[in-house]
Amino acid sequence: METSNSIADKHIVIFDGVCNFCNASVNFIIRHDKKALFSFTPLQSKIGQELITKYNIDSSKTDSLILIKNGKAFLKTDAALELAKALAGFWFLFYAFKIMPRVIRDYFYDLFAAKRYKLFGKKDVCMIPTIELRK
Numbered sequence: 001m002e003t004s005n006s007i008a009d010k011h012i013v014i015f016d017g018v019c020n021f022c023n024a025s026v027n028f029i030i031r032h033d034k035k036a037l038f039s040f041t042p043l044q045s046k047i048g049q050e051l052i053t054k055y056n057i058d059s060s061k062t063d064s065l066i067l068i069k070n071g072k073a074f075l076k077t078d079a080a081l082e083l084a085k086a087l088a089g090f091w092f093l094f095y096a097f098k099i100m101p102r103v104i105r106d107y108f109y110d111l112f113a114a115k116r117y118k119l120f121g122k123k124d125v126c127m128i129p130t131i132e133l134r135k
Helices: 020-032 046-054 076-086 090-099 102-120
Strands: 011-015 038-042 065-069 072-075
Touching: 011 020, 011 046, 011 076, 020 038, 020 102, 038 046, 046 065, 065 076, 072 076, 076 090, 076 102
Parallel strands: 011 038
Antiparallel strands: 011 065, 065 072
């Protein structure tokens, strides 16, 4: 069975491009995305802003991680769990947290997201991908 890797078949991860933790997370996803399912764009980019508008996402309520998959936007822990489910290795096991009510999962997500700059710092500009990553 042949798999297609066109951009239309990929899932798009929208991330905070100036957040050090978010950039490290993108690098982690890339390392564990053996099927090359994911494409990435910073929230601060034109494409990121267009997708936020297209999917009617309130960026005042989510500013760190969004996943566009099969025409649907996943936010916060739903995005993180969908990502984990698709990664190589044991990361799919984290999808079991899906049984926990979203309001509880997102409460802890929001606590962490609010402190991410203080804990991990931030850049003045978005990450510039290498030529290899651009593929």
